[in-house]
Amino acid sequence: MSETPELLRLAGCTKVYRVGAFGxxxxxxxxxxxxxxxxGEVVSLIGESGSGKSTIGxxxxxxxPITGGTIxxxxxxxTTLEGAALxxxxxxxxxxxxxxxxxxxxxxxxxxxFKLIREEYFPAVGGSEWRAKVEASLEAVGLNPPDVLGxxxxxxxxxxxxxxxxxxxxxxxxxxxxADEIISMLDASTRIDVLNLLGELKSRGLGILFITxxxxxxxxxxxxxxxxxxxxxxxxxxTAKVFGNPQHPYTRALLAAVPHLHTKxxxxxxxxxxxxxxxxxxxxxxxxxxxxxxxxxxxxx
Amino acid sequence: MSLRVDNLKVYYRTLAGDVKAxxxxxxxxxxxxxxxxxxESGCGKSTLGKxxxxxxxxxxYVEGSVELDGTELPIWDAEAMNRFxxxxxxxxxxxxxxxxxPTRKIGKxxxxxxxxxxxxxxxxxxxxxxxxxLVGLSQDVLGMYPIELSGGMKQRMVMVISxxxxxxxxxxxxxxxxxxVSSQKAVAEMLVEFRERExxxxxxxxxxxxxxxxxxxxxxLVMYAGKLAEKAPxxxxxxxxxxxxxxxxxxxxPEVGVRYEEKxxxxxPGRPPGLLDPPVGCRFRDRCPFAFDRCHEEPPxxxxxxGHSVACWKVAAEQSSSPTTGREAGAAESGxxxxxxxxx
Numbered sequence: 038m039s040e041t042p043e044l045l046r047l048a049g050c051t052k053v054y055r056v057g058a059f060g061x062x063x064x065x066x067x068x069x070x071x072x073x074x075x076x077g078e079v080v081s082l083i084g085e086s087g088s089g090k091s092t093i094g095x096x097x098x099x100x101x102p103i104t105g106g107t108i109x110x111x112x113x114x115x116t117t118l119e120g121a122a123l124x125x126x127x128x129x130x131x132x133x134x135x136x137x138x139x140x141x142x143x144x145x146x147x148x149x150x151f152k153l154i155r156e157e158y159f160p161a162v163g164g165s166e167w168r169a170k171v172e173a174s175l176e177a178v179g180l181n182p183p184d185v186l187g188x189x190x191x192x193x194x195x196x197x198x199x200x201x202x203x204x205x206x207x208x209x210x211x212x213x214x215x216a217d218e219i220i221s222m223l224d225a226s227t228r229i230d231v232l233n234l235l236g237e238l239k240s241r242g243l244g245i246l247f248i249t250x251x252x253x254x255x256x257x258x259x260x261x262x263x264x265x266x267x268x269x270x271x272x273x274x275x276t277a278k279v280f281g282n283p284q285h286p287y288t289r290a291l292l293a294a295v296p297h298l299h300t301k302x303x304x305x306x307x308x309x310x311x312x313x314x315x316x317x318x319x320x321x322x323x324x325x326x327x328x329x330x331x332x333x334x335x336x337x338x
Numbered sequence: 339m340s341l342r343v344d345n346l347k348v349y350y351r352t353l354a355g356d357v358k359a360x361x362x363x364x365x366x367x368x369x370x371x372x373x374x375x376x377x378e379s380g381c382g383k384s385t386l387g388k389x390x391x392x393x394x395x396x397x398x399y400v401e402g403s404v405e406l407d408g409t410e411l412p413i414w415d416a417e418a419m420n421r422f423x424x425x426x427x428x429x430x431x432x433x434x435x436x437x438x439x440p441t442r443k444i445g446k447x448x449x450x451x452x453x454x455x456x457x458x459x460x461x462x463x464x465x466x467x468x469x470x471x472l473v474g475l476s477q478d479v480l481g482m483y484p485i486e487l488s489g490g491m492k493q494r495m496v497m498v499i500s501x502x503x504x505x506x507x508x509x510x511x512x513x514x515x516x517x518x519v520s521s522q523k524a525v526a527e528m529l530v531e532f533r534e535r536e537x538x539x540x541x542x543x544x545x546x547x548x549x550x551x552x553x554x555x556x557x558x559l560v561m562y563a564g565k566l567a568e569k570a571p572x573x574x575x576x577x578x579x580x581x582x583x584x585x586x587x588x589x590x591x592p593e594v595g596v597r598y599e600e601k602x603x604x605x606x607p608g609r610p611p612g613l614l615d616p617p618v619g620c621r622f623r624d625r626c627p628f629a630f631d632r633c634h635e636e637p638p639x640x641x642x643x644x645g646h647s648v649a650c651w652k653v654a655a656e657q658s659s660s661p662t663t664g665r666e667a668g669a670a671e672s673g674x675x676x677x678x679x680x681x682x
Contacts, residue, residue, distance in 0.1 A: 085518035086489070194609050224378040225546060226606035229590045233605075236598045250518060257592040257603075280594060294519040296549040298576055298593050302523060 042111075044213050044244040045097065045130075046073040049106035052092050052268075066092045068268040069106070071322070072261075074213065079235060079245040081255030081276065084265035085291075090248050093265075094217045097246065098132045099123065110213070128158060131206035135218035137198035141190040147198065148186050150205045158209060174207040178234055196227035203234065214238065217248040232258050252295050256280050261328070264288050270322060274329035284331040340540045341367035341390075341507055346402030348389045356398065358613045359385040361564040363402070364639060365647075367507070367540045372533055374551030374572065375544045377561035380610060384432075386561070387509045387544045389413055391427045407506055424455050428505035428538075432512040434493040438484035445480030448499055455503075462502060469498045469537075473528055490521030497528060501537045508538040512545055526554050548591065552576050557645070560584050563610045563621035566639050570646040580648045583622045620651065628652050 052067035067089040074080045084090040095101040096116075097108060103116045110130060118126050134140060141147055151171050155162065162170070172182045178200040185197055193201070199219055206214055216235065220228040235245055235258055249255050255262055256276060263273040264287070272285040283289045296302070320332035346363045349356040360382045367373055375383045389397065390404060390413065399414035406426060412418040431437045439447050448466065449459045467477055473494045484492060493513060501508060510529060514522040532538050543555060551558050551572060558575040560567045560583065568581040579585045586606045596603065608625040611617055619634040620626070626633070632651040639649040642657050 085520070196609075225548070226378060226587055226590055227609070228605070229592065229603045230605040232592070233598070233602060236602070252519070253592045253594045253596075256594050257596055258598050276597075291519060292594065294523040295594055296519075296523070296526075296547070296553050298549045298552055298588070298591060302527070302553050 041075045041077055043073050043075050044111060045246070046109045047071055047093070047097075047106065048109075050093065050096065050103060050108060051105035052089065052096060052101070053104045066268050067096070070265070070268075070270055071106075072263045072270065072273055074244045074246050076212065076244050077239055077242045078261065079239050079247050079259040081259035081262045082246060082248045082265065083250065083252060083255045083262060083291075085250060087267070088265040089268035090250075090265050091217055092268075094132065094215045094246065094248050097215055098130065099126070100132075124157075128209050129211055130213045130215065131209060131211050132215040132217060133199065133202045133206060133219050136222055137195050137202065137219075138190065138222075140202055141198065143190050145189075147188055147190045147193055147201055150201065151208065154205060154208050170208060171204075174204040175201075177207055177237075178204045179230065180204065194227065195223050196231055199223065199231055200234065203231075203238075207238075211243070213244045213246070215246045215248070218250070220254065221249070221251065252280075252291060264291070269320070269332065270330075271320075271332045272330065273322070274326070278326060278329040282326075282329070284325060284329075339366050340369045340371075340407055342403075342405040343390075344403045344405075346386070346389065346404060347400035348385055348393065349398050349400055350385075350396050351398050352396075352614070355614055358564050358616055360389060361613075361616070363561075363566055365559060365566065365569055367542070369539055370533060371557060372529060372541045372543060372555050373569075374548075374555035374558040375542055375561065376546065376548050376551060376558055377567075378546065378610060380563075380613070381561040382564040382613075383544050383561050384511055387429070387511050387542060390507065390509060390542070391423060391429050392416070392419065424451075424500075424505065425503050426505055427507045427509070428500045428503070429509040429511065430493075430497050430500045430513050433516070434496040434513070435484070435489065435516075437496050438492060440484050443481055443483055444487075444495060448480070448502075451499065452502075457503065466498070466502060469502070470495075472531075472535075473498055474524075490517055490524065493517060493521070493525050494528065497525070497532070501532055504537055506539045508532070508541045510541060510543045513543075514545060514550055515547065522550065523553075526550055530554050548576070548588065549593070560587070563616060564613050565621055566647075566649060567622070568646075568648045568650075569639075570643075570648075574643075574646055580642060580646070580653045581622075581650050582626045582628050582652070620649075 048071050050067060050070045054064045054066055056062045056064045070093060082090050082093060092101060096103050099115065108115050110126065115126055155167055175182045175185065180197060180200050185193060185201060190198060220231050223231060232254060235247065239245055247255065247259055259276050261274060262276045262279045264271050264279065266287050272279055272283065272288045279288065283292055320334045322330040323333045324330050344364050346360060348360040349358050363386055375386065377383045393399060393413065404411040404413055411422060438444065452459045452462060470477060470479065475491060475494055479487060479495060487495060514525050517525060529541055529543060533541060543551060545551060555572045557569060558572050559569040562583050568579065568584045575584060576588060579588055590603050590605050592603055606625055611621055620637050623629045623633045637649045637651045639647055640654060641647045642653055
């Protein structure tokens with residue numbers, strides 16, 4: 038797996054917000070986060086609310102400046118990109134967010150998102166060629182073009198709107214997709230289709246950072262998992278190892294709290310599951326197995 | 339029976355006409371029963387929950403009756419319902435964050451609430467303090483503003499307030515959806531605890547998250563497009579669902595341990611019909627892999643085994659052909675549907 042090209046790398050990535058009346062207090066939202074995303078894989082970034090998972094997504098998408106550390110994409114530091122260089126970064130990296138309804142302007146037809154891409158990135162492409170390109174990307178996300186083109190956002194379902202946004206990202210022929218809670222607002226009967234779509238996209242070589250609070254979704258779709266707690270990584274590595282052999286007490290407690298469809302909470306063993314409220318000690322990631330890292334207080338490094 | 343709902347219909351008034359959000363619901367709730375109410379957004383589950391306590395301005399009572407502990411609830415009459423609200427029927431609303439008045443300290447808000455219902459505050463205060471302790475909240479929260487509490491704390495606070503007068507029926511509307519898994523578990527288990535301690539007699543838990551219901555509910559009622567699809571003990575809904583919609587829904591849920599590479603799950607193609615002018619007959623017909631001619635008629639919601647009711651012609655047909663092997667047929671059926679789903 039390590040021979041596949043590394044797309045995105047975060048190293049010691051930190052975000053500190055100034056809070057309070059005159060920015061007198063400091064809040065560390067993301068602390069020394071390191072992980073990478075390779076081409077053709079889905080990496081799940083899992084955390085509870087306030088864990089900093091969305092902040093990381095926003096920093097990768099340059100929607101929020103970074104305080105410390107580096108973010109590199111294909112070897113280039115992206116944290117200081119400006120102008121044309123930033124625009125070409127967005128041709129490679131795009132984001133899709135939680136609420137598909139607020140991603141659209143309700144006054145305009147939903148397919149306006151495609152028109153904006155054309156104006157910005159493909160002004161030279163002819164009408165019929167563009168239409169073919171749009172239809173191809175709609176079909177790639179499992180939508181029937183006549184069903185969605187020319188419709189207003191309120192005429193489409195959440196799942197359709199979310200897939201339109203992914204199709205919009207595909208128009209740019211992107212290499213990395215940042216998917217922040219993209220299915221938490223969708224209904225059970227349609228969310229799995231959007232999740233499977235991510236699986237199809239990765240088999241075409243796209244790298245995907247899947248940000249979620251839902252462990253079962255992350256487990257279903259991703260090759261590797263990063264578990265965040267209060268802005269820091271507590272455990273990361275191959276999904277099968279993180280879920281199959283969780284080492285950090287926080288990961289165990291999270292897994293124990295997930296409602297299962299076939300096992301009751303009371304029946305599930307809670308042995309070894311730590312509490313979620315533990316003393317916050319500085320911890321460093323230690324590799325305990327091939328591609329399995331756990332934060333251990335006072336550990337090596 | 340603590341609650342008996344009979345052919346309840348509640349529509350939404352819009353300029354384009356009536357939206358038939360709840361189109362004939364008939365079910366019972368036993369004393370002490372925790373019933374989960376599940377379905378996709380727009381299936382009418384929240385409408386059903388709300389109509390048992392308060393119809394908002396857009397909702398129109400059409401017909402049907404609701405009986406709680408032998409007394410008919412005048413749900414069409416907002417004034418007359420005041421007598422029952424909070425005391426006999428209470429609700430934990432979807433957004434605890436917006437259920438608490440941000441300009442009042444919590445203790446003062448509770449006091450005002452009790453006074454508005456004609457209840458002596460001092461007589462309830464010791465019980466309030468006891469229950470706060472029970473749910474792991476410090477007494478100090480009574481002197482705090484809602485903004486000082488976390489989401490999970492607010493949710494627990496609202497649950498304590500809603501059940502303070504020991505209502506017979508509690509409606510919990512999506513109370514776990516906005517919470518993290520750890521608070522979700524705590525809040526869900528509180529519902530069971532409240533029932534055990536008889537703070538409430540019976541509870542309706544509305545959620546789209548069936549795996550949470552499996553943890554805490556005795557029975558689950560699945561709704562689809564304004565109609566009841568299936569009601570059964572929680573275990574039967576998860577392991578032996580009979581309605582094609584329930585079967586497809588359950589098989590589309592990802593679980594920890596299920597991986598995309600090993601077992602690709604499938605969703606249900608299509609989307610629910612619009613409820614402004616819903617189709618005649620079974621409303622799941624267009625998405626159902628087993629639909630046949632009979633489905634153009636409305637399927638009755640009938641009991642196929644004790645405590646297990648389904649509205650589906652196919653299930654009804656199987657039932658009449660082999661009444662004794664109903665359960666086995668159901669188990670075999672869920673096997674075939676997984677194959678049918680995978681082929682799509």
